[in-house]
Amino acid sequence: MFVLINVFILLFFSCFWGRFDFKSKVILRFLIWSGLVFSFSSFYINGVDWTVYFSKFSYEDNYYLFLSFEPGFVIFLKALLFLTYGNFGGAIFCFFMITFGFLMYSLEKYKINEPLFLAGLILACGYTLILEQLRQFIACLIVFVFLINYNKNKSLVRLIFGVTIASFFHISALVVIPAVILCNIKNRFVFIVTTIIFGILFVLFLFFGLYILEQIPQFAFVVRKINFYLEQNPTILQLGWLNLFVLIYTVAYVFFSYSIERNSNANLLNRFIFVGSIIFIFSGTFPFLGRMTLYFIFIALYIISDPKKNWRIGNAIVVNGYFSIFLVLNFSSYFRNDLAPVDFDNLNYCFLNLFDNNYMQKIATENLPEMLVGE
Structure with missing residues (x-):
């Protein structure tokens, strides 16, 4: 309430x-x-x-x-x-x-x-x-500003600088750098396939590769954070209703990506949201991945709130309706968690x-x- x-x-x-x-x-x-x-x-x-x-x-x-x-x-x-x-x-x-x-x-x-x-x-x-999550709230704000500016000035150096600053508040901000690198792949088909493959490989790494990375001192802090979340939420291969709902968007983007990129002046941001949707799908198995998707939600909100977007009425109704349902489902999912304090x-x-x-x-x-x- x-x-x-x-x-x-x-x-x-x-x-x-x-x-x-x-x-x-x-x-x-x-x-x-x-x-x-x-x-x-x-x-x-x-x-x-x-x-x-x-x-x-x-x-x-x-x-x-x-x-x-x-x-x-x-x-x-x-x-x-x-x-x-x-x-x-x-x-x-x-x-x-x-x-x-x-x-x-x-x-x-x-x-x-x-x-x-x-x-x-x-x-x-x-x-x-x-x-x-005060620390990540600051990180999200910093990443959001630098991402929007990057979409305008295309300065990767400035973006990396901003993400690095954000990572000093919450280490999860580092997910933005590989996501943006993926988004800059010129060929649309290669971008989609590469993103899906990287998503699957990342999940396999969480299953099998953390122990190896933990032996490298430079990555010990990151691995300790990931292990903490994994211990709090036992790994079970599953998809919840919200994950399946996001999967609808992922599939729709694959089929309509040509039309989306042809008619949009924010292709990088649209691609960024697609990368986030891939991560979100696996958050049912690894709940801590839901924390990483917050950076992508900021960008989705920016696009929805932009009055200058040139959408046909039908497309606007579908996209706004879909995202409204996503927000409501995401809100209600908090109360399905038995550990939710409020x-x-x-x-x-x-x-x-x-x-x-x-x-x-x-x-x-x-x-x-x-x-x-x-x-």
Whole structure:
């Protein structure tokens, strides 16, 4: 319910976004930004991952922090804690101020339907990426900006620079580099076949190759992260309903890729989404792959929210309808997870308690997971 309240408000504004003048949009941006910062800050302690952050950043020294989390996030949150005199809730409030501010500033530059993008993002990732996975939320924002710029300036060096920065907040950002390299294959047929083959080989590697890679010190951190996710979610070869639904898109892209690439001015972004769909299909077997697909969801939302896209009415209805169903299914999948910390009807806002370190300590002690390792 918490997510849906935010989504419905944003969808209402999205219906009239194109009719607002410049001054009205400035006012609405500020109201939306303020509302999202207050809403997610107030709701933050309903999650679980914050207890790990709170405990580790309160009691562990820097050496163990850098072992548990990516260095960029450690430095960033440490800086926020310094600015808020060690108040964890204040640091989280500042975190959402900065991240939502950065996102909305970027969306304004791209001239898209900003409330529509935000509504889709919150519906798909509100309970997970934004509320819980703070490190990857930063990484997704950085990757998103550099990918959109790369689509315009084609500077691979700048993209690699941006992805490298993002990887200092969440290592999963590195998946973007091989994905973009695949997207730059000139021949459409070769791109599709190569992407599918690489997807299958990657899955086989997860089954058989991690032990070998673990012996190489330079890859130890990455492998440790992957192994953690695999241990949390036992590997079973399966496809859920959401995976099968994404498979429909993958098959449709294969059959209609010629028409898609002929009539689109965003071929690289369309290809990028196709790569993401291949990864998503296997997330039923390896749930942690779902985390990697978040970067691709940002790009899909960008395309859907772009009012300048030249689609026929029929195509627009099909694509928008399909993606709307995907977002709803993705949202509902959260509540099918028995381990999900937030119930659907939870509307427990705790804004003032967020700034009470004693209260936060009490709740963290009660809810702290047994496995104190990073996401």
